[in-house]
Amino acid sequence: MNEKEKQLLEASIDLFAKEGFWNTPTSRIAKHAGVATGTLFNYFESKDVLIDAVYKRLKQEWMDHIMVGYPQNGALKERVEHIWFRHIDWGVRFPVRYSLMTQLKLSNLVSQEVQQSQEAELAFAYDMIVQGIADGVLIDMPPAYLGQIFYAQLEAAVYYATENNLSDMPLTRHIAQGFEIFWRGVTP
Amino acid sequence: MNEKEKQLLEASIDLFAKEGFWNTPTSRIAKHAGVATGTLFNYFESKDVLIDAVYKRLKQEWMDHIMVGYPQNGALKERVEHIWFRHIDWGVRFPVRYSLMTQLKLSNLVSQEVQQSQEAELAFAYDMIVQGIADGVLIDMPPAYLGQIFYAQLEAAVYYATENNLSDMPLTRHIAQGFEIFWRGVTP
Amino acid sequence: MNEKEKQLLEASIDLFAKEGFWNTPTSRIAKHAGVATGTLFNYFESKDVLIDAVYKRLKQEWMDHIMVGYPQNGALKERVEHIWFRHIDWGVRFPVRYSLMTQLKLSNLVSQEVQQSQEAELAFAYDMIVQGIADGVLIDMPPAYLGQIFYAQLEAAVYYATENNLSDMPLTRHIAQGFEIFWRGVTP
Amino acid sequence: MNEKEKQLLEASIDLFAKEGFWNTPTSRIAKHAGVATGTLFNYFESKDVLIDAVYKRLKQEWMDHIMVGYPQNGALKERVEHIWFRHIDWGVRFPVRYSLMTQLKLSNLVSQEVQQSQEAELAFAYDMIVQGIADGVLIDMPPAYLGQIFYAQLEAAVYYATENNLSDMPLTRHIAQGFEIFWRGVTP
DNA sequence: TATGAATGAGTATTCATTCAT
DNA sequence: GATGAATGAATACTCATTCAT
Numbered sequence: 001m002n003e004k005e006k007q008l009l010e011a012s013i014d015l016f017a018k019e020g021f022w023n024t025p026t027s028r029i030a031k032h033a034g035v036a037t038g039t040l041f042n043y044f045e046s047k048d049v050l051i052d053a054v055y056k057r058l059k060q061e062w063m064d065h066i067m068v069g070y071p072q073n074g075a076l077k078e079r080v081e082h083i084w085f086r087h088i089d090w091g092v093r094f095p096v097r098y099s100l101m102t103q104l105k106l107s108n109l110v111s112q113e114v115q116q117s118q119e120a121e122l123a124f125a126y127d128m129i130v131q132g133i134a135d136g137v138l139i140d141m142p143p144a145y146l147g148q149i150f151y152a153q154l155e156a157a158v159y160y161a162t163e164n165n166l167s168d169m170p171l172t173r174h175i176a177q178g179f180e181i182f183w184r185g186v187t188p
Numbered sequence: 189m190n191e192k193e194k195q196l197l198e199a200s201i202d203l204f205a206k207e208g209f210w211n212t213p214t215s216r217i218a219k220h221a222g223v224a225t226g227t228l229f230n231y232f233e234s235k236d237v238l239i240d241a242v243y244k245r246l247k248q249e250w251m252d253h254i255m256v257g258y259p260q261n262g263a264l265k266e267r268v269e270h271i272w273f274r275h276i277d278w279g280v281r282f283p284v285r286y287s288l289m290t291q292l293k294l295s296n297l298v299s300q301e302v303q304q305s306q307e308a309e310l311a312f313a314y315d316m317i318v319q320g321i322a323d324g325v326l327i328d329m330p331p332a333y334l335g336q337i338f339y340a341q342l343e344a345a346v347y348y349a350t351e352n353n354l355s356d357m358p359l360t361r362h363i364a365q366g367f368e369i370f371w372r373g374v375t376p
Numbered sequence: 377m378n379e380k381e382k383q384l385l386e387a388s389i390d391l392f393a394k395e396g397f398w399n400t401p402t403s404r405i406a407k408h409a410g411v412a413t414g415t416l417f418n419y420f421e422s423k424d425v426l427i428d429a430v431y432k433r434l435k436q437e438w439m440d441h442i443m444v445g446y447p448q449n450g451a452l453k454e455r456v457e458h459i460w461f462r463h464i465d466w467g468v469r470f471p472v473r474y475s476l477m478t479q480l481k482l483s484n485l486v487s488q489e490v491q492q493s494q495e496a497e498l499a500f501a502y503d504m505i506v507q508g509i510a511d512g513v514l515i516d517m518p519p520a521y522l523g524q525i526f527y528a529q530l531e532a533a534v535y536y537a538t539e540n541n542l543s544d545m546p547l548t549r550h551i552a553q554g555f556e557i558f559w560r561g562v563t564p
Numbered sequence: 565m566n567e568k569e570k571q572l573l574e575a576s577i578d579l580f581a582k583e584g585f586w587n588t589p590t591s592r593i594a595k596h597a598g599v600a601t602g603t604l605f606n607y608f609e610s611k612d613v614l615i616d617a618v619y620k621r622l623k624q625e626w627m628d629h630i631m632v633g634y635p636q637n638g639a640l641k642e643r644v645e646h647i648w649f650r651h652i653d654w655g656v657r658f659p660v661r662y663s664l665m666t667q668l669k670l671s672n673l674v675s676q677e678v679q680q681s682q683e684a685e686l687a688f689a690y691d692m693i694v695q696g697i698a699d700g701v702l703i704d705m706p707p708a709y710l711g712q713i714f715y716a717q718l719e720a721a722v723y724y725a726t727e728n729n730l731s732d733m734p735l736t737r738h739i740a741q742g743f744e745i746f747w748r749g750v751t752p
Numbered sequence: 753t754a755t756g757a758a759t760g761a762g763t764a765t766t767c768a769t770t771c772a773t
Numbered sequence: 774g775a776t777g778a779a780t781g782a783a784t785a786c787t788c789a790t791t792c793a794t
Binding site for chain 4: 396398478479482483484515517518520521524525527528529531532533535536540550553554556557558560561562
């Protein structure tokens with residue numbers, strides 16, 4: 001990726017998070033990135049496309065962070081626990097990016113197209129759940145719903161941790177307890 | 189409340205949900221409500237104030253709906269189950285209003301002032317959790333976090349139900365199962 | 377004149393002076409006068425007409441003040457001196473009204489019609505000058521110009537007195553000196 | 565100064581003079597200047613700033629015109645006479661600009677800031693008066709008042725000349741006579 | 753006559769996007 | 774590619790005036 005393109009994305013993340021999407025003119029993004037206003041449109045056809053790109057970048061970073069050390073062949077619980085931990089870790093380390101990603105997901109500013117392509121990358125999670133149910137490790141319920149619950153509890157965990165500025169031991173305990181609650185709920 | 193005021197709020201809900209806040213000019217709201225552009229500002233000082241009013245109205249409707257038949261003197265589980273049921277019921281019956289309320293809550297378009305005054309009304313829920321923990325009915329954890337988890341799972345439940353157009357029996361089962369998962373997680 | 381009409385004029389003077397013509401909505405004038413917005417238009421066809429009326433009222437008050445004790449049969453110098461004194465007296469006593477009248481005169485907000493009708497009342501001054509020149513008491517110059525100079529010096533005198541908050545003795549001396557300068561200039 | 569900026573100022577002068585400040589929308593100024601509405605705001609942050617700029621430009625032109633051939637080392641009377649002549653010359657040659665500058669000065673539309681910075685440039689005139697009094701050439705009176713009288717008589721002279729469309733000889737005589745009246749009044 | 757809610761044309765200002773250099 | 778001045782449609786809000794009660 002071109003250096004200027006990266007700068008523009010970084011500037012967008014910075015300003016979107018600070019001021020919101022609608023209070024951040026493209027001209028300010030360009031200036032903050034150290035390029036001319038026109039230059040932005042050499043890299044991103046429109047503001048909408050830029051927003052899509054920001055979303056894709058954040059989602060990618062998140063995915064990459066989650067996948068570090070993923071125990072591909074571990075037991076189901078192990079794998080789920082890994083995602084649980086890495087997700088919260090990312091959310092707590094990069095609260096700005098995390099919050100921006102969350103906003104974007106709910107904002108319908110991201111094009112249908114990009115939204116769906118990102119969801120496709122989560123197919124493996126869906127399969128994992130299906131398998132877990134088949135194996136009797138997870139209770140019998142719609143996999144999509146279970147996924148939803150999983151994600152909802154993760155969000156609650158990150159929100160609480162960020163809001164209360166947890167760190168180190170309290171954070172570790174919080175993560176473990178949150179997972180315990182989740183796991184107890186979805187296993188027979 | 190004045191008839192025109194109601195029309196304006198209803199038009200706002202309609203259009204905000206359909207098009208988003210930033211794609212809905214006040215002029216279109218007024219026209220949709222069948223009044224002149226200036227009239228809107230006779231009732232709401234500014235667009236921001238209008239948004240606040242929409243939020244308050246939705247929150248009130250939600251609260252009213254939840255409180256119908258609330259078993260003030262029932263056991264903890266009974267009370268929580270009631271809220272669980274009524275919340276999902278509202279979300280499924282009024283998906284537009286539900287989604288709008290959710291968006292608004294996360295959007296920071298609602299003034300600090302209104303946001304807080306609304307949160308105050310939920311104090312009773314917080315007290316309920318604290319009591320539950322003291323009584324040993326709920327596991328020992330930060331009440332705020334438990335509240336967060338509760339709400340997160342409710343959102344997941346509504347989202348799944350709405351997305352999949354559940355009704356009648358499947359819906360009843362879904363609600364019951366969702367509550368079961370939650371309850372198993374947070375009780376010893 | 378109706379009581380309400382008077383209140384409206386008074387309110388207009390008050391607010392116009394404080395905020396300017398363009399920053400004073402008719403609705404605020406009405407409220408300040410203690411009547412409904414619509415009532416204003418029962419007395420004054422439009423805002424323009426109201427402004428005309430304000431101007432006429434101020435001009436009338438000014439005229440009345442000047443004419444108190446006017447030495448109809450005195451010598452020219454005596455009569456001019458009288459006007460000199462009474463004008464400054466009015467300007468210093470009612471600075472708000474004075475400043476408003478001055479603004480209005482230069483603003484072209486007053487209709488041509490009213491402007492002219494007011495000037496007509498000053499015909500006597502013009503005649504006085506003509507007579508003075510004919511009698512050789514005043515130097516030979518266009519009477520209109522001489523009138524202009526007279527008024528210009530009066531304005532300078534009021535402006536200086538108001539700006540420097542003169543009172544009593546200093547004011548008396550200032551008035552006398554100003555007149556002296558004027559008189560020395562226009563007499564042979 | 566940029567070409568477009570000049571056009572915008574010229575258009576503003578034109579329209580402000582013809583229609584007044586409040587009857588001249590920025591959009592009409594832009595169109596009259598042959599640029600897009602947005603362009604105006606590339607050069608002037610707001611309408612207020614534009615008005616300030618118009619005032620500064622007029623004041624500068626006036627100053628420049630007055631200072632042409634100023635007899636820096638001439639006698640007091642000579643210097644005052646020069647200003648007298650050049651001021652009236654400017655007023656008669658550019659009646660639109662003259663009237664606009666006058667309106668602006670009294671309108672409190674010009675920012676405090678600009679108003680004061682312009683007055684500072686007139687300090688030399690004040691010093692001149694003080695010196696004249698000290699030397700016994702001018703009568704002993706408050707210098708500020710004398711300055712006021714000077715300016716007031718100049719305004720009267722320009723007003724009369726413009727109103728009566730004086731030119732050439734009559735104008736020359738008018739200027740000379742006006743100065744004579746002034747000078748006779750303020751010298752011992 | 754008095755009222756004040758309703759009206760809607762009018763206005764300053766913003767900002768995504770273009771394009772000549 | 775890079776630039777940034779120019780563009781003009783879009784938008785929140787105001788306020789003189791009307792008119793049904």
